[in-house]
Amino acid sequence: MATLIKDARILDGERLISADILIEAGRIKGIGQHLNRDFGPADQVICADGHFVSPGLVDVHVHLREPGQTAKETIATGTLAAAHGGFTTVGAMPNVVPVPDTPERVAAMVARNQKAAVVHVAQYASITKDRTGSELVDFAGVKRAGAFAVSNDGSGVQTAGTMYQAMCGAAKAGLPLAAHVEDDSLYQGGVMNAGPVADRLGLPGINNVSEAAQVARDVMLAEASGVHYHVCHVSTAESLRVIRNAKQAGINVTCEVSPHHLLLTDTDITMDNPMLKMNPPLRSPKDRAALVAGLLDGTIDFIATDHAPHTDAEKAGSMRTAAFGITGIETAFATMYTAFVKPRLLSLARLIELMSTRPAELFGLPDAGRIAVGAAADLTIIDLTHDYTIDAASMYSKGHNSPFIGWQVTGDVLMTLVDGQVVYGKDRQK
Ligand SMILES: NC(=O)N[C@@H](CC(=O)O)C(=O)O
Ligand SMILES: [Zn+2]
Numbered sequence: 001m002a003t004l005i006k007d008a009r010i011l012d013g014e015r016l017i018s019a020d021i022l023i024e025a026g027r028i029k030g031i032g033q034h035l036n037r038d039f040g041p042a043d044q045v046i047c048a049d050g051h052f053v054s055p056g057l058v059d060v061h062v063h064l065r066e067p068g069q070t071a072k073e074t075i076a077t078g079t080l081a082a083a084h085g086g087f088t089t090v091g092a093m094p095n096v097v098p099v100p101d102t103p104e105r106v107a108a109m110v111a112r113n114q115k116a117a118v119v120h121v122a123q124y125a126s127i128t129k130d131r132t133g134s135e136l137v138d139f140a141g142v143k144r145a146g147a148f149a150v151s152n153d154g155s156g157v158q159t160a161g162t163m164y165q166a167m168c169g170a171a172k173a174g175l176p177l178a179a180h181v182e183d184d185s186l187y188q189g190g191v192m193n194a195g196p197v198a199d200r201l202g203l204p205g206i207n208n209v210s211e212a213a214q215v216a217r218d219v220m221l222a223e224a225s226g227v228h229y230h231v232c233h234v235s236t237a238e239s240l241r242v243i244r245n246a247k248q249a250g251i252n253v254t255c256e257v258s259p260h261h262l263l264l265t266d267t268d269i270t271m272d273n274p275m276l277k278m279n280p281p282l283r284s285p286k287d288r289a290a291l292v293a294g295l296l297d298g299t300i301d302f303i304a305t306d307h308a309p310h311t312d313a314e315k316a317g318s319m320r321t322a323a324f325g326i327t328g329i330e331t332a333f334a335t336m337y338t339a340f341v342k343p344r345l346l347s348l349a350r351l352i353e354l355m356s357t358r359p360a361e362l363f364g365l366p367d368a369g370r371i372a373v374g375a376a377a378d379l380t381i382i383d384l385t386h387d388y389t390i391d392a393a394s395m396y397s398k399g400h401n402s403p404f405i406g407w408q409v410t411g412d413v414l415m416t417l418v419d420g421q422v423v424y425g426k427d428r429q430k
């Protein structure tokens with residue numbers, strides 16, 4: 001069956017140009033004008049009405065919670081939420097129960113994703129057994145079973161020896177190692193960023209060095225091992241400085257930033273509010289400024305949401321006891337577009353690189369992140385003129401733990417196609 005997307009605006013370098021896109025057997029067959037003439041009539045026509053058609057967005061840092069924590073999210077709800085957010089590929093973190101830490105468990109996850117997901121799911125294996133301790137996973141085995149990268153996200157790898165051995169193993173297997181960087185010996189049970197705001201609220205703080213010291217350790221180990229070392233959700237000015245220096249030294253280091261660390265700081269925490277509790281925490285305005293500078297100068301490689309749904313009960317009460325984490329996959333494009341593209345800090349083309357092309361390239365997802373003849377028809381139609389208020393009722397995630405509810409934004413996903421199939425359409429019933 002052939003589908004024609006008519007009257008689209010697509011990126012040509014930095015410019016938007018008009019084009020139609022012809023899809024057949026899940027792939028892009030033609031891009032341009034008069035495709036009917038060249039290829040004959042399509043079976044189905046989708047009119048984009050002059051709206052922007054983006055390569056499907058790619059988010060390599062998502063928590064789908066299945067199996068084991070399905071009160072928070074499932075593969076079905078999390079990937080529908082992704083489609084609603086314009087994402088066509090997500091990377092599923094391994095902090096589920098059981099942890100995908102063997103080839104058999106990774107294969108079972110891949111099969112489960114295949115069955116339940118409406119977008120492509122790239123699956124992480126853990127770095128160590130059960131995401132703790134020092135027993136390493138079988139890197140070659142988990143790769144053969146379908147893992148695209150390894151991560152212990154949720155916790156840092158505590159000892160240098162374990163991390164070094166893991167990096168050597170991941171390098172040999174050709175797997176990127178994505179690190180949640182947090183040294184437990186420097187971390188004193190905090191619930192928000194350490195500093196004057198935490199002091200004023202009387203809440204225990206998380207210092208910058210618990211992240212940055214582990215980044216510094218890891219870049220040395222990355223250099224020695226040759227692994228592709230990726231820093232998850234970078235949040236401090238010091239971490240970024242270490243990463244910038246490491247890149248200048250030619251070490252194979254990349255990093256991601258989450259929208260909330262670019263858009264909020266600890267000064268937005270005016271009272272004990274679990275909706276603003278996540279790990280790493282919202283940092284100081286100085287850290288945020290450094291992250292923005294790193295995004296603009298290219299030190300930060302791409303954006304990832306760290307979509308971390310929890311139940312309402314887990315996010316109720318005090319920051320002292322509530323779960324760490326916020327949702328983000330349904331609000332990432334609009335919040336980033338509104339804060340960075342509208343005021344011309346970033347071009348639209350650059351935002352799409354940061355939210356699609358670069359994560360796909362760096363994590364070896366060759367089919368994602370581009371609109372080209374022969375590529376998978378993973379496409380997102382976005383209305384770049386629509387202003388609206390983010391509301392919880394429109395979300396597909398089971399988690400309602402978003403600090404962005406009530407924000408005024410511009411940029412609305414109208415339709416998401418995965419392999420040429422419509423997996424989200426705004427006019428469809430929720
Ligand atoms: N970011 C968070 O605050 N929470 C994440 C874990 C993580 O990303 O480290 C989660 O799984 O809930
Ligand atoms: Zn993490």
Ligand SMILES: [Zn+2]
Pocket residue numbers: 061063093153154306308
């Ligand atoms: Zn995470």
